Amino acid sequence: MTIISVKTERKSTTLTMKGSYLSLAVLLGLGGCGEAQQAAPTNTVTPQAATVETSAKNTIDLWPALTPAIAKDAELEAKITALVSKMTVEQKVAQMIQPEIRDITVEDMRKYGFGSYLNGGGAYPNNDKHATPADWIALAESLYQASIDDSVDGINIPTMWGTDAVHGHNNVIGATLFPHNIGLGAANNPKLIEQIAAITAKEVMVTGIDWVFAPTVAVVRDDRWGRSYEGYSEDPAIVRDYSFAIVEGLQGAVSGDFLSDQRVLSTVKHFLGDGGTEKGIDQGDNIATEKMLVDVHAQGYVGGLNAGAQSVMASFNSWHGEKNHGNKYLLTDVLKDRMGFDGFVVGDWNGHGQIPGCSNESCAQAANAGLDIFMVPTAAWKPLFENTVAQVNSGEISQARLDDAVSRILRVKLRAGLFEKPSPAKRPLSGKTELIGQASHREVARQAVRESLVLLKNNQNVLPLSPKLSVLVAGDAADNIGKQSGGWTITWQGTDNKNADFPGATSIYSGIEQVVSQAGGQAMLSVNGEFTEQQKPDVAIVVFGEEPYAEGNGDIDNLEYQRGDKRDLALLKQLKAQGIPVVSVFISGRPMWVNAEFNASDAFVAAWLPGSEGQGIADVLFTDADGKVKHDFGGKLSFSWPATPQQTTVNVPLATESAEVKAQYQPLIPFGYGLTYQSKVSDAVVLDNLSEDNLAAEQTLVDLPLFERAVKSPWSMYIANSAERQGLSSSVAQNSALTIRTMDRVVQEDARLVSFNGSEQGVVGLISNFPRDFRAYSNSDSALTLSIKTTASLQKPLWLGMACEGDCRKQVDIAQQVNGKLGEWQNISVSLACFASEPMDFGKITMPFYLATSDKVDVSFSDVVIHTQPGESTVQCKK
The missing domain is CATH 3.20.20.300 (Glycoside hydrolase, family 3, N-terminal domain)
Structure with missing residues (x-):
């Protein structure tokens, strides 16, 4: 194999992230990783030349002239003056x-x-x-x-x-x-x-x-x-x-x-x-x-x-x-x-x-x-x-x-x-x-969960449910307090948390199980929705939705849920095909285009990000043992729900806006909508047989960020030596082969510094607990790219690799390319063709990226991306 490389320098960005991204790995629930050390470089980017009319900007009279809520206190002001004069x-x-x-x-x-x-x-x-x-x-x-x-x-x-x-x-x-x-x-x-x-x-x-x-x-x-x-x-x-x-x-x-x-x-x-x-x-x-x-x-x-x-x-x-x-x-x-x-x-x-x-x-x-x-x-x-x-x-x-x-x-x-x-x-x-976590405080949070739930669909009045039924609870958010809590939860991004990190909290499943078991029913947790013939349930509650994120790491380019990876939709269809009524509980930080998921659900609840008191959901979904409603739905959409993935700016018009603007307001579900148990059929927006066309004619294959400012879901970062692999859950971690920590390249904690000690081969990479389909990328001219820097010349191979289910893997030595530009950030881009020979299965990728070496060297890396058009910077492989 011959490797040919042309390297190009990536332009810097001016974004700055807030908070401390200490959390990187949910998988395995082990280990720790890096904290910020370097300050961001001087910002030399000029402002956008966005010229506005004088009448549209800097018109101070448009602003409300408020009376301060606290009147000036002469005695206090005198104290301030005296203090300042002495400083x-x-x-x-x-x-x-x-x-x-x-x-x-x-x-x-x-x-x-x-x-x-x-x-x-x-x-x-x-x-x-x-x-x-x-x-x-x-x-x-x-x-x-x-x-x-x-x-x-x-x-x-x-x-x-x-x-x-x-x-x-x-x-x-x-x-x-x-x-x-x-x-x-x-x-x-x-x-x-x-x-x-x-x-x-x-x-x-x-x-x-x-x-x-x-x-x-x-x-x-x-x-x-x-x-x-x-x-x-x-x-x-x-x-x-x-x-x-x-x-x-x-x-x-x-x-x-x-x-x-x-x-x-x-x-x-x-x-x-x-x-x-x-x-x-x-x-x-x-x-x-x-x-x-x-x-x-x-x-x-x-x-x-x-x-x-x-x-x-x-x-x-x-x-x-x-x-x-x-x-x-x-x-x-x-x-x-x-x-x-x-x-x-x-x-x-x-x-x-x-x-x-x-x-x-x-x-x-x-x-x-x-x-x-x-x-x-x-x-x-x-x-x-x-x-x-x-x-x-x-x-x-x-x-x-x-x-x-x-x-x-x-x-x-x-x-x-x-x-x-x-x-x-x-x-x-x-x-x-x-x-801290006092029962009376949790009760208020539980009330807030109940009041925040929005019932969007309820065909044939599937809800409320009797707690005496046999209930299957499925979906990867069903028993996951971290996922139901979202970002800004213990860690900045809300990732790398386990249920054990939430003492006193209740997952959505545990709340359901408590209600059902107390009434004599049966609740069974099966994340993937599997059950035996003897266990066939009366109803399935599927809890699914977005992975936690915060700030820029949650930005997306359209509102389609699980674009290109409809595993939750497959679960809904799997259950519905077996004749089981399906109640969807959707965990999300925004309204999303879920037309197909609506179609595959008999009832659909927007639960948003409910926090630590997951039992608040069971309070509303189930009646009491006598069949009486304990808590009705009261939540109403405070965000309009999109009709297409591209309808990202649909907002209820202001009273002062024109009739033309108001006429253009055409969401799938309007602002203020929300059903109750008293709603009539005529009150409901019909969410059956919706178009599942994502209008994606122009949506060709897009770049796939794996680690860009932070690890992207569903990947988690890990380190390994010859004996074990550990996930990361802190800002610095180490094993016998290496130490890893976060660092600032351009924005806060957007890079990782790995110090390999040379005693044995050390590995750092990304991993998921389920395989991903990369075949569309491997069939194109895509490449695995990263930005990388070393300060000393490598004397031994530096392996850049990918792995698939069953521990099949392929790797490429990039030491020569890295050595060509010591002490500076450079882009290395390796065509996926370099990893394509047997036994690699691009349909079942579990590790899309790893670096490994037994050399003693410090390696910094950032911006790991599958690029669909890598251009001249691609490392080509000739057989």
Whole structure:
């Protein structure tokens, strides 16, 4: 075999991911993997040249002039002025720096006195996923005490800890996990939302944390967006009302127990227009008119600011090509001046580094635009601190702007009573671990599950079910608490979690089994729907849906469910063909095109992402033992349901929109729809004999990302040596042959660094617990491609391989190609023809990629993709 290679350098991207992607492998439930070490490079990409008419942009009178919810307090303002007057430039800048817990020490806090710090999604005290509440409190206490220790930095202003508690205290093992926002939007119950927020505040305070990065108030306009489930609705009115309710629930009412010892600071995010980017691309460009920005995307801020929100988070996205983190018009002129916001604006995860001309380590423009706190994880915090001090001293950032930022931070801290409250370990709720996942909290979450369910189809009144029946429960989401909880669940992406990681929680199957067994029926779990003739059930409940994802990793290019791999549809058809009534329970973070699945179901429930209390679904599906309905369906679609995979921007028209726009609104199922047990046949949208044509004439074979910013479902990353293979569930892992950790190449944790020690052959790769069909790719000119870098020349083979069911495998030595460009990132692309000889079976691929060597060498890799048109960079194989 001869290998010929032409290598091309891949262009960089400007996206920055937030949170900490620690989780990579569900398969095997073993092991651990890498954390971010490198800062992202300087952003040199120029803004898009999206010109807009003067009348469509920067028309300040379009924006609501709000009266601040909290009146200015002269005594408090005097305290702020006095504090600021005593502070040095260094002390002031330190208040603007927010590092992440994995990148600072207690001594760093003592030396610099950071105004705040955070734990990204999937970051834990001691890097321990199973850290106890006591561990969280200990870290909070030590960093707090260091912040008020003036022995080194000369100042004793208390710090604040911020966390992404977006559907409960979701980073902590055992916490109550509520349905994600999309499900809560279907419930349309602001009072329930306020109650959920208050419970979240209590569970957060148990761990000594002051501040929550919630609510997300994005108004989703394109359901391809991977954060759609973080939006309550496509209707800005629901988002506005919910924003008010959740801010009051977290912080308390301004006229009541505002920021008492039972409450936490909230953050309304992300300002502005993150739900309206072109093609639903996360961190992309929103080209809405300014009026649409006000009427749609700003309404959540109207609600949140009216409730007294004390912080607002800037958004990664751009508006007409200008990054929001550097947009003075939006952050200062609109938010602070016009809308009267006197709290602080915090950045998102290194979002300032995306501004053209800025980097993670230096960005005067963001501060000048109105950013008050830089969220700066990784080691970039130190040079950012030093550069910001220098920029103030040089006048690039004015002293007035610095003082304004610090005054806003101090104002919030004083309002929150942080100068008077006890230290984190001594606060009233701190350490009360009985509040974490308390039964009364779980009951509220269970209620939220019930109210969020939307009944879309119920032929012949299949539902409700008698609990005395023989019930088959099938589907890979039936007994999978991680899948039913979605992203932002213990880990950033919500992956690599097992049921054992959710003490006190209930899977959907276990809730069904409890109801049925108590009534004398029989519930049988069979993920693949198999049963013996003697076990033939009266009804099948199939629980299936999307794998967990967060942020950009959930972006898709159309709404077809399981495109090219209809395994769940096959399960539904298999059961229906046996004459078994089929009830589908669909787990998803957005409405999806499931026409074929509708056709194959007798009843269909949109369950969204219900969280830890799966038994709430059984509460609604089943009657009591006497046949009486216990809980009816009440959920209504807060998102319109698409009629085709390409109908990604179908949104209920606003009252102010034209008759023409309203006439064009033609979803499969309209906004606000939802059946009940009292619904008549005439009330129902007919979901039988729907077209299963996905309009895919133009949908030729598309590139298949395997690892691109994160591992793509259904693959999991693993490492192996000669004796064993282990899955990864943390940011760093090792075996006797290698160590692996995450690293930042362009965006957060988008690459892996593997240090092979040379003692034996080590392997890192991707694996699935069921085979995948790659025949369409192998029959084309597709290639397996990756970006790779080594710093030392390989003396032994570096194998790039694929494997299929039965442990058949083929591999290619790419050491020569890698050695051709040491110390630099390069693309290696190997034609699938190189792996095509016997015994490779492309119809049953279980490992689409692995790297293996027995050399002693550090290898970094990213962007592993099956490319359909690899072009000149392909490694060709000649026999």
